[in-house]
Amino acid sequence: MAVYIRLDDAVRARLRGDAAGCTSSGSDHDASACLSELVQAFLETGAGAAEEGGPGPAPKEYDSDEEDGPGRAAAAAASVRALLDPLAEEDVFRIRLAAAVAAAMEAEAALRAHGAAFRRAVVRRLRGAGYDAGVCRSRWEASGGITAGTYEYVDVVAPPSASADARQRARYIVDADFRAWLEVARATPEYAAVVAEVPASAVVAREESVGRAVRVTSDAARRSLRAHGLHVPPWRKTRYMLAKWLGPYKRSTATSPPPPAAGAIPMPGGAGLDVKCRAVGFFAPPATAPAARIK
Template identity: 75%
Template sequence: MAVYIRLDDAVRARLRGDGGGSASSGSEHEASACLSGLVQAFLETEGAVAGEEGAAPARNGGGGEGCDSDDGDGPERAAAAAEAVRELLDPPAEEDPFRIRLAAAVAAAMEAEAALRRYGAAFRRAVARRLRAAGYDAGVCKSRWEASGGVTAGTYEYVDVVVAAPAAPVARRKSGSSRYIVDADFRAGLEVARATAEYAAVVAAVPASVVVAREEAVGRAVRLAADAARRSLRSHGLHVPPWRKTRYMLAKWLGPYKRSTATSPSAMPVAGAAGMVDVKCRAVGFFPTPASASAARIK
């Protein structure tokens, strides 16, 4: 029998870690604001997860989105989900003017570093470096989570931008800062095999080139997309793979992460002989041990 937990406002406030500041170079975000976001999202989508594991679905506590039922993936339901995803990830300019300015800066940085696009880690660092040069508090974040409850372990990397209260949307100013997710691979991360036409419409609602959105909007959009993906897969008689379950998807952008602002040009690819490119990267935010560092110097 599934057990559902209801949190009062005081506990939610403590979990969210209200009042926290922006992240610093190489900092860890494995408690308070970051982990609590994933915990809260998990609790709010317990019904969806229970449905994936074969238990009876429950009513969603996060405002209605992500309700994980097997009522089908009809055109009307899919159209509503697609519209909601579009509004979350690409809201009107008047709702968040800062996001529009940031999106323009991201587009310019991506165009300037287009040659590095196929080198994922180097590309993200280059984009973050240009955003920092433009005055934004940008960093490269690497999330990492362990296997649990039928969800496999994994890692994911993306860029974020932290903005102080004066430039943040009115609804977020009380918390002291707002965090924006910048991910050029967001849409690719939602694709599934043999997608129904309805689910394809949901994926098509995601900006094709890059997603620039507040982290809470990303979380809500992911819950909607993960629920639609589950219905799409099950309509073909397919099981939901661990990497398409709601908790796995949320962990990518809302799970514990380490943030690095070390985006100097020295980390960029350098052209070598015969037109070859030598890319030297290390896991962002996960620093080598003294032994491995010494070994690197010996080489």
């Protein structure tokens, strides 16, 4: 029996490669990510359809409008804990990596308020410890009710095991701000219990575990917001949250130079920080004084 799938104009454009979000950026992570994103979106249309009000059955695990209860919240919290902080024997490499991340973040604590510089400093220390770490910048376009955006985080690619294909090396997401992005206004006690299971210092988890945890927490956040009669904003929808850590991205292993000496004033756009600025009308850069004319 033939099965026909209706694709809207946005999806057709992305399949043709016309959409800006799926153009090649010179990275090995863009084209494959776009295709996998389309396949994933089709297999899991319940999440997107339920959020956008479109057709499609909701998955049994997520995107339910049923009210929270102690049992439901406890199950969601246990799922998040198992995904983002599994037992040591389940992933020995992650335990070693998490310890290295904690040490790197503690050493660079002075840069914590300077997001980009902090991430690059952490990457520098992880690479010095022998890890294949990099700074990843994801970017996605507005579509289907979600707004465009960019996000930056750290990743670490595990070395291939003796029996594994080198092309299938495990990738770990490292993000000190993960928990902060899950907070919502007027959270219900049930949702607060779910967020409490997210590591407060930093998330260090496989990318597939991050994706599953995002779906669980996004579903719980939606129920929390609707319990107070609030609408789910575009930046809280599941697809938007997934795009942060699992969307097409560029990866860089370049790191910032050592931090300035104590008392020095950090200057934006310093060498090695990969800072891009755009004039928005607040001030104009001072004009360069012309060279003195020799008479």
